[in-house]
Amino acid sequence: xxxxxxxxxxxxxGVVAGLFGVGGGVIFVxxxxxxxxxxxxxxxxxxxxxxxxxxxLGSWQQRRHGHIRWRDAGVIGAASVVTAIAGAFxxxxxxxxxxxxxxxxxxxxxxxxxxxxxxxxxRARAAAAGPPPTAP
Amino acid sequence: xxEANSARHGGIPQLVAIGAAAGMFSAVFGVGGGILVVxxLIxxxxxxxxxxxxxxxxxIIFVAVWGTVAxxxxxxxxxxxxMLVGIPAMLGVTLGVxxxxxxxxxxxxxxxxxxxxxxxxxxxxx
Numbered sequence: 001x002x003x004x005x006x007x008x009x010x011x012x013x014g015v016v017a018g019l020f021g022v023g024g025g026v027i028f029v030x031x032x033x034x035x036x037x038x039x040x041x042x043x044x045x046x047x048x049x050x051x052x053x054x055x056x057l058g059s060w061q062q063r064r065h066g067h068i069r070w071r072d073a074g075v076i077g078a079a080s081v082v083t084a085i086a087g088a089f090x091x092x093x094x095x096x097x098x099x100x101x102x103x104x105x106x107x108x109x110x111x112x113x114x115x116x117x118x119x120x121x122x123r124a125r126a127a128a129a130g131p132p133p134t135a136p
Numbered sequence: 137x138x139e140a141n142s143a144r145h146g147g148i149p150q151l152v153a154i155g156a157a158a159g160m161f162s163a164v165f166g167v168g169g170g171i172l173v174v175x176x177l178i179x180x181x182x183x184x185x186x187x188x189x190x191x192x193x194x195x196i197i198f199v200a201v202w203g204t205v206a207x208x209x210x211x212x213x214x215x216x217x218x219m220l221v222g223i224p225a226m227l228g229v230t231l232g233v234x235x236x237x238x239x240x241x242x243x244x245x246x247x248x249x250x251x252x253x254x255x256x257x258x259x260x261x262x
Contacts, residue, residue, distance in 0.1 A: 003220060010221035014228020019236050020248055021189070023196065024225055025167025030255045034262070036217060044166025045207035046214045050222030051168050051200045057226045059194045061233075067190035072151055072181070076173070076191075077198025079155025080162070084199060087163025088206030094164075104256035106165055111249035111256075113171060118245040 009035060014054065024054045026110050029103060040099040041091060150180040158195065163203040168196035 013027040025047050032043035062068050091099060154176045162169040170192045177188035207213050 006217065006220045007224045010224030011228040011231075013221065014225030014230075015232040015235065016228075016248065017225070018229040018232020018234075019239070019241065020232075020245060021236075023168035023170045024222075024229075025165070026252070028221055028225075029166050030259060032217065032221070034255070034258060038214060038217065042212050042214055044164075045204070045210075045212035046218045046221075047166040048162065048200045048203040048207060049213055049215065049218035050225065052197060052204065053222045054225050054229055055168060055193055055197045055200060057229060059190075059197060061230075062190045062193065065190070067187045068194045069187065069191045070194060072177075073191050073194035074198070075148060075151040076155035076158060076195040077202075079152040080159030080195075080199045081202050083156045083159030084163045084202035085159075085206040087160040088203055088210060088212075090160075091164050091166075091207075092210045092212065100259050103165060104259045106167070106171075107252045107256040107259070110171055111252040114245055114249045114252075118242050122242050 006036060010050070017054065020114060022110060022114065024051050026107060030107070033100075040096050040103065041094075044091060044099065044103070045088070154180065155195070155199075158199050159202060162196075162199045163206060166203075168193075168200055170196060 009031050013024055013031055016022070016027055017024045028047035028050050029040075029043045032038045032046055033040055036043075038046060059068060154173060157176070158169040158173050161167075161172050170189070173192040173195060174185075174188045177183040177191060178185065181188075183191065204213060
């Protein structure tokens with residue numbers, strides 16, 4: 001029963017990620033800490049693995065549109081190896097409380113960015129619609 | 137390398153810097169790092185938003201794998217939970233993207249942003 005709840009949480013996280021264009025991580029981590037009860041460290045580490053199938057699927061669905069520059073994505077990926085390992089050690093050594101507060105701050109920043117983007121998109125749509133047509 | 141048709145502002149050094157930043161960000165916060173990578177691709181590489189978002193998603197596959205391997209070696213990854221959340225999320229994302237085309241998302245976005253702030257508060261006070 002608890003397994004079912006966690007799986008449903010995964011579906012919900014995916015819906016929200018797809019709907020608002022945010023990565024799964026900002027939803028996986030709070031879900032894993034607040035609902036499943038993992039520590040902040042374990043929730044973050046587990047979220048990273050959970051992101052992989054979602055990003056794979058998203059990229060697969062994007063391939064037809066031709067927006068992905070794989071060479072550039074590959075360079076970014078290769079360049080991230082050392083810092084990702086360092087980051088994991090830093091998170092592992094950091095006090096649980098510090099990780100939590102830092103993550104909460106990230107959530108607030110992401111929320112602000114979402115609002116700004118939404119407002120910009122709404123304005124762009126309004127501009128594209130143009131001024132009301134006037135009689136010639 | 138024959139990409140002269142696209143307006144490129146940056147090259148390999150910029151991509152390496154973005155990758156280095158993304159690796160640290162991702163492994164420390166447990167997120168993909170799109171919030172960081174997308175704006176950097178736009179400002180440093182001259183990408184348009186759509187190309188930046190799509191390329192960031194592809195880059196995140198690699199970045200998240202390194203973070204997982206490192207955290208896994210440290211014993212921090214709960215593999216069962218990751219699959220239990222990650223695989224159903226694949227279904228969820230497909231649903232979410234389809235819903236996005238049918239729903240007016242502006243008001244929903246503000247509601248969701250408010251919810252994120254509430255979750256942030258909950259994380260700190262709990």
